[in-house]
Amino acid sequence: MTAPLTVVTGGSSGIGLALARRRAASGERVLLVARGRERLEAAAAALGAEALAADVAHDDGIAALGERLAAEPRIGLLVNNAGGPFRAPLLDHDHAAARDAVDLLYLSMVRVTGLAWDGLVAAGGSVVNVVSVAGTVATGSAPHYAAAKHAAIAWSRALHVEAAAVGVHVLTANPGPVATGAFPHDRLRGHRWARHAVIDDGACAERILRALERGRAESFQPEWWRAAAVAQAVAPGAMAWLARRSRRRFG
Template sequence: MTSAAVGDGSGTTGTTERALRAVVTGASSGIGAATVRRLRAEGWDVVAVARRADRLQALADATGAVPLVADVTSDDDVARLVREVTGGGPVHALVNNAGGALGTDPVESGSLDDWRAMFEVNVLGTLRVTQALLPALRATGRGDVLVLTSTAAHGTYPGGGGYVAAKHAERQIAATLRLELVGQPVRVIEIAPGMVHTEEFSLTRFGGDQARADAVYAGVDAPLVAQDIADAIAWTLTRPHHVNIDSMVIRPRAQASNTLVARS
């Protein structure tokens, strides 16, 4: 493993005494865990943030990442996160991955508790951590704020109202922040995945109903997997720092839109 070069933003060429350093939220499973593994393979130092200490520790043992147990919906936890992260050195990238969907109820009968929970983690969690770490990212002279949204942030579908609303709001955080930071040494990147088969996303959405979760991917030829999105994240972060990948929408070939998916 080689250290990432601080000067040019590349994670694959050049070495320095100090590697680039990233904070990845929602790191205990799925896309977050895959991103930690990929950035570590690229030579980055990584602080892996999530609520589940056991999973974080296993990931840290496997990758050499630094585990940090914190809930992005908690002001106190995020304040502690910032103290611990900034006390360990500069921060060059924040990957706002923590998020998720709950339920598929129509807008007419949607659960206010589910909507509130989705806004807390997807929108306010991203806002809270971004605000807290932005001064440290700016101070490095080559900071990155990366926001994991969804194709739900670019369109809608029946039964997706709460998640769609939350992801649209999260996307606008990124879009607005990019305008507000123009001319400053901080890139703002949005990655919007479509159908990604991970171990927990659909299972959580359907309240632990494995059969309903499996049905989401039934008959789909090669849905995306977490490693596909981690690959895209690493690619955007390792472009020369004058190159900003504003927004990247990623779907499997079998998915043409949020509502049109080829199934066998």
């Protein structure tokens, strides 16, 4: 029987590519999904993976992906990872940035998981939802990003419960700052102590896969970022003060 497929959205770069590289290196069949064909096809060729260009932020961007996943009898792992920064102001007149953030960072997970569902259930597979520490604490500098990630984290936690009933495992992964193309974190990396908070995409991928192997429901990369989520829950006033301070310093 053919081995189950690993599907990685946002697999052409950063955390998604680092995860895909590790799955391909352990002999898995891997399908990379992203919009930009050139980078996607180069990444897939380097890994011996399959490439499929799709825009997961829109219902009408995923027809080809739907057909491909419907033809796949068993999906061992789906990584919902496609994303990018949204640093638009909180109050724009037509709310376009808020809508775009929700479409990419939250609804894309709902869309692609729906397409992969039958294959995941058939394989008794796993889903990794790459959310963020920003799904547990909100800073003022990227309000729509934080709001969409909060929605994604709630959905991912609920999916964990629903999916367990049919033998599918769901891991909510919450990276802290990871230096990637879309998120270079230059100001953090230029700071004498804050630079230690930034990890690279390979280290992030290793931590996510370790948490998956251990059957964790939710993990942070690195794990000490969990303290931020706990602090938000027990001391929201102190966290708001800290967020105001860090916005002045790091933007």
